[in-house]
Amino acid sequence: MPEASRDLRRPESLLQRCHIDLPLLLGLLLITLYGLVVLYSASGQDLHYLQRQSVFFLLAYGVMFAVAQVRLHLLEYWAPWLFMAGVVLLVLVLFMGVGAKGAQRWLSLGGFRFQPSEILKLAVPLALASYLSRRILPPAFRHVVWAMLLIGIPTVLIMRQPDLGTSLLIATSGLLVLFFSGLRWGYIFTALGLMIASAWPFWVFVLRDYQKQRILTMLNPEADKLGAGWNIIQSKTAIGSGGVYGKGWLNGTQSQLNFLPESHTDFIIAVLAEEFGLVGVLLLMGLYFWIIGRGLLIASRAQSSFGRLLAGSITFTFFIYVFVNIGMVSGLLPVVGVPLPLVSHGGTSIVTLMMGFGMLMAISTEQRKVSVG
Amino acid sequence: MHEHQHLKDHYKEARIINRRLLLAALGTLLLFGLLFYRLYNLQVVNYQDYVTESDRNRVQVQALPPTRGLIMDRRGLLLADNRPSYTLAIIKEQVDDLDATLALLAELVEINAEDLEGFEKRLQQRRRPFEAVPLTFRLTEAEIARLAVHEYHLPGVTVSAQLVRDYPMQDLYAHSVGYVGRINDRELAGFDDEQFHRYSGTHTIGKIGLERQYEDTLLGTVGYQYVETNARGRVLRVLEQISPQPGENLRLFLDTELQREAVAALDGRRGAVVALDVNNGGVLAMVSAPSYNPNLFVTGISHRDFRQLNESLDLPLFDRTIQGQYPPGSTIKPMLALGGLHHKVITLTSTVYDPGFFKLKGDERLYRDWKRHGHGTRVDMLQAITESCDTYFYDMAYRLGIDGLHDFGSRFALGSRTGIDIPSERAGIWPSRAWKRGAMGLAWYPGDTVNVGIGQGFSLTTPLQLASMTATLASRGRFIQPRLVAAIGNTLTEEKSTTLDSVDSRHWDAVFEAMENVVHGARGTAQVINKGLGYRMAGKTGTAQVVGIAQGEKYDSEALRERQRDHALFVAFAPLEQPQIAVAVIVENGEKSSKAALVARQVIDKYMQLQLRDSEQLVRGAESDARIF
Known part of the structure; x- marks a missing residue:
């Protein structure tokens, strides 16, 4: 292999010895900085938010660094246990969880609150990759059924909280693993056909009123200008009025004058689009593209099926977060409450994401070690 | 089961996975393209629309x-002022439970059904989010204090001040x-x-x-x-x-002290007083009684208050001075005598025999004088005006004819609006052949003419017209359009006048003398008011028969009887030598014209007193100026 031979000729750098993938780190750091600049404006120039976010990032980078040191076979070994622990915690949430606005998502442990669903964001792809990589690929029907069960249990539990957005994203991360494992097209099309057929009962029996409302609002935001449609109208106005070059940093009238709701969390892309214009959004999308491209490269070069499946799932789940967030803020998708990765304010999601990137680095390291050795 | 034992083919699996990764990468590109297309659409294609939308959000x-x-x-x-008033408004978006908030507000401030109705209506109208919707417009200081105390459980309730009209003189x-x-x-x-x-x-x-x-x-x-x-x-x-x-x-031109005096003089009776400045047509006092408090109307009068005013038998909303049309009665006799002299149907010395009635040739009907047995065998113009002899004027009117009467009276603006600077003035009726044909479709009869001679029959005048007529007499034939406003800002209003020409000055002297006799003469119909009068006043009494109340209307008989009494009228000007003020008074159902004469005297007395005071102040002012320099 040409890459391996090139690596042979070069001495191992300090970063490589620390299990750090430089291109990935560079991309992450650039997005982090860009995100902090936007967050300062989006939070109404509140240094408090900036400080909190910076602390989260420091913590998250630390976690990433730590995860990057873990040997891949250990990850593979722990995957089922992590998955089971996550499911147990999800069941606990249903019985003794705390929450707000009609949703029960948190577990409170001596004053410290965390969302077990965050664990599953990584535990599901880990468990799926671990399970499927031990089978012959493409997976046989009964393995697909077991895999679907592994995906379905946490998905339903999270949906019951209720947290439709997170449950769908977690299901997606698992389904991606299944897809990458070479799931036969026949299964895929049959499943798609069944989904379309069951759309009506899903709408009637599963979705809550506020979830239906969000979908309806997305389809026609003008119908309820002051109520549910307000957010979307305001975010579209913010994005559109930014134009190509934007109104300038801290000069976005929609965001600075509080017309834009949730401007420092889920709707932060609207602030960016208003102040930095299409150019600013393309710059951010370029950076995301860089990270996704790097993740794809790591996945394709991984030494084991487990590494490939895990890296692929982490990378494309990350992309789906980006797509769903920008899609929802720009009015393409319903408002499901997905933060913009690495930019939106919020600690847990950043730590989880960076943990995933730590795994990517661990996979990258493994590949280099194997090719060297 | 044996398949399970097969060795995993790593190269094959890597190929499978990488092919799927490539597919996913293609999908990613596609979705990125979709996002780009969406953003391009928003930020480039529809850019202008969203800029407009964003400005509309931000700029108001x-x-x-x-x-x-x-x-x-x-x-x-100040008769009309602006004072701050406090409006209670609600920002609906900040209120959790609107009904509960309204219920609490109803305990703290006065909110009537109309306020609520208006509020609901305004709430339905298109408005911006977080825009305050007014609930009531007239908070008192006490209510504002109560609201301040309960402010913490009234989120979304605001109080704001703005200027509203105030009429400090009330009614x-x-x-x-x-x-x-x-x-x-x-x-x-x-x-x-x-x-x-x-x-x-x-x-x-x-x-x-x-x-x-x-x-x-x-x-x-x-x-x-x-x-x-x-x-x-x-x-x-x-x-x-x-x-x-x-x-x-x-x-x-109005003088509040004079206005108050006129109200006081009417002493609670229904009626009207109009006082004009003879020299410029300015309205010095203008009273229609009873009156009402105009402040009630400024922020919206309640149905109950309005009904009370509107249905009152005393018609407080009705402006008697310009809308009340009453028969002028004998008050127009001096003016008519002037017409008779001018048209030479009477002379200063010609006399009429008054047996107590007047009869047209070939007609059995008697036109009675108010005095049963008449005023004597040789009644001249002086006596006819002084004693208000009806027979003399029946005779004169008959000889002058309706055309002459109509022509001369019209010169004093009878039958047409004076043109005063407030709306809704009525023209009254100064009848003519053409008028009767137009209004009633009937020919003019000589008997109609006879009745016009004593200001009855078809003739109707407003108190303002009578005052204006009197002012025109006082200025010896100069009609000046009456007006309330003396100056707009610093610009004086213009005087509009027309002058009656070709009236012999001896005729004026004679009519003035007769009117002086009405007040100062021993047999004058208004001699009751000359006691202690410090100046010479010219006047003329009158009574007008009431035709207003229709049969069958449900008024109690006592009130009905009171309201069917004659109206008392009086017109006057003073001082005789150099007239300054002309006054017309009507006391509804006053029965005796002296009731109106007493009101007029009280008003003119006050005017003379004020003139004296003002000139003294002027002299004192000049003296103090002289001391300074």
């Missing part, structure tokens, strides 16, 4: 209402100054674009009286400010401002 145009011009009397006393000038009221739907529908613009910051408009007549002058010019607001509607900064121009002030 607020109208700055102009301050309405003040109205003051001749001495600068003293309700009819002449009038009032403003909220612009109603009908008025709004009649607005053109320019008016919409002018009233964009103003909620009220002049409804009656001077407030209506001088609406354009008083209103002023609306100003604007462009403000940047946040999503909660709070104004962050003013981007641009065009200041409003206040309306012009009106200074009137």
Whole structure:
């Protein structure tokens, strides 16, 4: 292999010895900085938010660094246990969880609150990759059924909280693993056909009123200008009025004058689009593209099926977060409450994401070690 | 089961996975393309629309209402003022439970059914989020204090101040100054674009009286400010401002002291007093009694209050001075005598035999004199006016004929509006052949002429017309259009006058002498008022028969009897040598004309007293000036 031979000729750098993938780190750091600049404006120039976010990032980078040191076979070994622990915690949430606005998502442990669903964001792809990589690929029907069960249990539990957005994203991360494992097209099309057929009962029996409302609002935001449609109208106005070059940093009238709701969390892309214009959004999308491209490269070069499946799932789940967030803020998708990765304010999601990137680095390291050795 | 034992083919699996990764990568590109297309659409294709939308969000145009011009009397006393008033409004978005909030508010402040109805209506209208919707417009100091105490469980409830019209003189000038009221739907529908613009910051408009007549002058010019607001509607900064121009002030001829005296003189009876300045047509006092408090109308009168005013038998809303049309009775006799002299149907020395009635040739009907056995065998003009002899004027009217009567009376503006500067003036009736044919479709009979000779029959005049007629007499034939406003801002209003020519000055002297006799002569019909009179006054009494109340209306008989008594009338001017003030008084159902004469005397007395005081002050002022220099 040409890459391996090139690596042979070069001495191992300090970063490589620390299990750090430089291109990935560079991309992450650039997005982090860009995100902090936007967050300062989006939070109404509140240094408090900036400080909190910076602390989260420091913590998250630390976690990433730590995860990057873990040997891949250990990850593979722990995957089922992590998955089971996550499911147990999800069941606990249903019985003794705390929450707000009609949703029960948190577990409170001596004053410290965390969302077990965050664990599953990584535990599901880990468990799926671990399970499927031990089978012959493409997976046989009964393995697909077991895999679907592994995906379905946490998905339903999270949906019951209720947290439709997170449950769908977690299901997606698992389904991606299944897809990458070479799931036969026949299964895929049959499943798609069944989904379309069951759309009506899903709408009637599963979705809550506020979830239906969000979908309806997305389809026609003008119908309820002051109520549910307000957010979307305001975010579209913010994005559109930014134009190509934007109104300038801290000069976005929609965001600075509080017309834009949730401007420092889920709707932060609207602030960016208003102040930095299409150019600013393309710059951010370029950076995301860089990270996704790097993740794809790591996945394709991984030494084991487990590494490939895990890296692929982490990378494309990350992309789906980006797509769903920008899609929802720009009015393409319903408002499901997905933060913009690495930019939106919020600690847990950043730590989880960076943990995933730590795994990517661990996979990258493994590949280099194997090719060297 | 044996398949399970197969060795995993790593190269094959890597190929499978990498192929799927490549597919996913293609999908990613596709979705990125979709996002790019969406953003391009928003930020490039529809850029202008969203810029407009964003500016509309952020920039609001607020109208700055102009301050309405003040109205003051001749001495600068305020008759119409602007005072701050407090409005209670609700920001619906900040209220959790609207019904509970309204219930609590109802305990703290007075909110009637109409307030609630209006509030619900305004709530339905299109408005911006976080825009306050007014609930009631007239909070008292006590209510504001109570609201402040309960502020913490009334989120979304705001109190704001704005200027509203106030009439500090209460009911003293309700009819002449009038009032403003909220612009109603009908008025709004009649607005053109320019008016919409002018009233964009103003909620009220002049409804009656001077407030209506001088609406354009008083209103002023609306100003604007462009403000940047946040999503909660709070104004962050003013981007641009065009200041409003206040309306012009009106200074009137009216004298509050004289007006008060006239009200006091009427002493609670129904009636009207109009006093004019003989030399310029200025209205010195203008009373229609009973009156009402115009402040009730400013922020919207309650149904109950309005019904009470509107259904009152005493008609407080009715402006008797310009809308009350009464038979002038004998008050027009001096004017008619002048006409007779002018047309030479009588002379200063010609006499008439008065047996107590007048009879037309070939007609059995008797036209009775008020005095049963007549005024004597040789009644001349002087005696006829002094004693108000009817027979003399029956005879004179008959000989002058309706055409002559109509022509001469018309020169004193009888039968047409005087043109005073308030709306809704009525013209009265000064009959003619043409009028009768037009109005009743009947030919004119000689008997009609006879009745006009004593101001009965078809003739109707307003108190203002009688005052104007008297002023025209006093100035020896100069008719000056009566007017309330002396100056708009610093500009004096113009005097419009016409002069009666070709009346012999000896005729004026004779009529003046007769009118002087009415007051000062031993047999004058108004001699009761000459006791202690320090100046010479010319006057004429009159009584008018009541025709108003229709049969069958349900009034109790006592009230009915009282309301069927004759109206008492009196016109006068003074001082005789150099007339300054002309007054017309009507006391409804006063029965005896002396009732009206006493009112007129009290008003003129006050006027003379004020003139004396003013001239003394002028002299004192000049003396103190002289000391300084």
